[in-house]
Amino acid sequence: MVSVSIWNFGGMMLAYVSACSAALAALSASALDRLL
Secondary structure, three states, X not given: OHHHXXXXXXXXXXXXXXXXXXXXXXXXXXXXXHHO
């Protein structure tokens, strides 16, 4: 049970980090588009 909860938490953190990096990539792309 503990390993399952750790796996679930890891999956949630991975999804959160990937979503944050995707948002940062979109923001930087729009900023570059605005500059150029």
